Amino acid sequence: MNDGRSSLQDSARSYTLATAPGRLVAIGHALALARDPVRFLASLPQYADLVKIKLGPWCAYVLCHPDLIRDVGLDDRAFDKGGPFWDKARQAVGNRLASCPHQDHRRQRRLTQPAFRRDRMPGYARIMGTRIAEEMSHWEHGQHMDVPARMHGMAATIAARTIFATQLRRSDITRIQWCIEQFTAGLARHVVLPSGLADTLPTPANRRFRRAKSELRALTERFIAVYRAEVFDRGDLLSVLLAARDDDGSALSDELVTDHLVSFLVAGIETVANTLSWALYLLAIHPDIRERLHNEVDAVLGGRIACYEDLESLKLTRCVVEETLRLYPRWMDEYPCNYCPVCYRWPSGAARCGHLVQSPRSAATRRSIPQTRPL
Numbered sequence: 001m002n003d004g005r006s007s008l009q010d011s012a013r014s015y016t017l018a019t020a021p022g023r024l025v026a027i028g029h030a031l032a033l034a035r036d037p038v039r040f041l042a043s044l045p046q047y048a049d050l051v052k053i054k055l056g057p058w059c060a061y062v063l064c065h066p067d068l069i070r071d072v073g074l075d076d077r078a079f080d081k082g083g084p085f086w087d088k089a090r091q092a093v094g095n096r097l098a099s100c101p102h103q104d105h106r107r108q109r110r111l112t113q114p115a116f117r118r119d120r121m122p123g124y125a126r127i128m129g130t131r132i133a134e135e136m137s138h139w140e141h142g143q144h145m146d147v148p149a150r151m152h153g154m155a156a157t158i159a160a161r162t163i164f165a166t167q168l169r170r171s172d173i174t175r176i177q178w179c180i181e182q183f184t185a186g187l188a189r190h191v192v193l194p195s196g197l198a199d200t201l202p203t204p205a206n207r208r209f210r211r212a213k214s215e216l217r218a219l220t221e222r223f224i225a226v227y228r229a230e231v232f233d234r235g236d237l238l239s240v241l242l243a244a245r246d247d248d249g250s251a252l253s254d255e256l257v258t259d260h261l262v263s264f265l266v267a268g269i270e271t272v273a274n275t276l277s278w279a280l281y282l283l284a285i286h287p288d289i290r291e292r293l294h295n296e297v298d299a300v301l302g303g304r305i306a307c308y309e310d311l312e313s314l315k316l317t318r319c320v321v322e323e324t325l326r327l328y329p330r331w332m333d334e335y336p337c338n339y340c341p342v343c344y345r346w347p348s349g350a351a352r353c354g355h356l357v358q359s360p361r362s363a364a365t366r367r368s369i370p371q372t373r374p375l
Contacts, residue, residue, distance in 0.1 A: 017052070018052070019052045023054050026056070044064050049064055049068060097263060098266075111260075132154070135150065135153075148277045151272075154276075156273075162236060162268070182209055186212065224257055227239065227242055241257045275324055279324040282320070282324055289316075
């Protein structure tokens with residue numbers, strides 16, 4: 001085709017395939033992705049439904065059509081979680097719930113699922129409400145603030161208090177927040193840089209990454225020791241993990257529990273803080289939606305902090321969160337190269353590739369992805 005596109009076809013649909021422009025020698029599109037991932041990924045759907053990018057020595061196909069995203073997202077056996085990104089991430093965080101492939105996921109989920117039963121949600125919501133009230137007590141009309149920093153601080157406190165119900169010192173929460181920020185930034189470099197460089201280069205960033213990883217494990221191990229000495233259910237994630245039993249009836253080792261806790265801290269802070277920051281930004285540039293949201297909150301809550309039972313009545317609030325996640329997804333997921341989502345084989349010469357899934361900014365995405373609810 002004259003525009004550089006080719007076509008792929010399955011039994012019912014046809015899709016376009018193209019290579020993203022701007023590839024640099026040796027590093028490919030890695031620099032553009034690292035500089036501004038949101039802008040780079042958002043630019044890809046204009047080229048084709050399936051866009052090839054180069055990241056250093058390996059290539060990937062970014063899915064830009066909602067039907068492809070749906071097919072890959074729903075068929076977790078054919079499109080398992082894997083590839084160079086996930087392989088290197090597991091070196092840093094272990095083979096835990098957030099990073100494990102399909103064959104391990106059912107067991108990992110069974111061990112942690114009791115922490116997410118519906119009857120535990122009101123308790124978590126009370127912790128969130130208390131922290132939100134504390135945060136908002138410092139807000140004043142017309143005040144200028146660093147929203148991402150405030151949201152990270154609030155999310156760090158909520159995550160720490162839901163994972164460790166024991167009384168936390170303010171210094172512990174501050175340290176957890178610093179560790180997660182450094183660990184997440186270092187993890188991003190770890191999975192993008194060639195193997196070994198992220199760990200061996202004596203750069204300040206790498207030293208902060210190693211220090212954050214060590215301190216985070218030391219903090220969690222300290223809490224594990226306290227909980228094991230006082231055996232009772234505190235209603236938090238750590239209590240659930242310590243009470244969990246593997247298939248052979250044995251308790252989880254401290255190392256396994258620590259890996260799970262680190263994974264949940266990373267997921268519970270970064271994703272929540274980023275989503276809240278983007279949601280507030282979107283409300284700031286859409287005053288009509290902001291006014292409707294204020295009206296809903298005033299009508300449902302009447303000036304009090306929301307509790308778990310209010311969620312069903314806050315319908316527009318839910319829409320704002322879901323639209324934020326669609327427009328500014330947390331990142332992208334990677335799946336291994338065994339299959340092409342269109343024809344279940346990769347184009348010639350692409351046998352060693354992976355593919356990345358993003359959420360294109362189109363209304364069709366919402367129509368094609370089924371609605372889901374928590375347990």
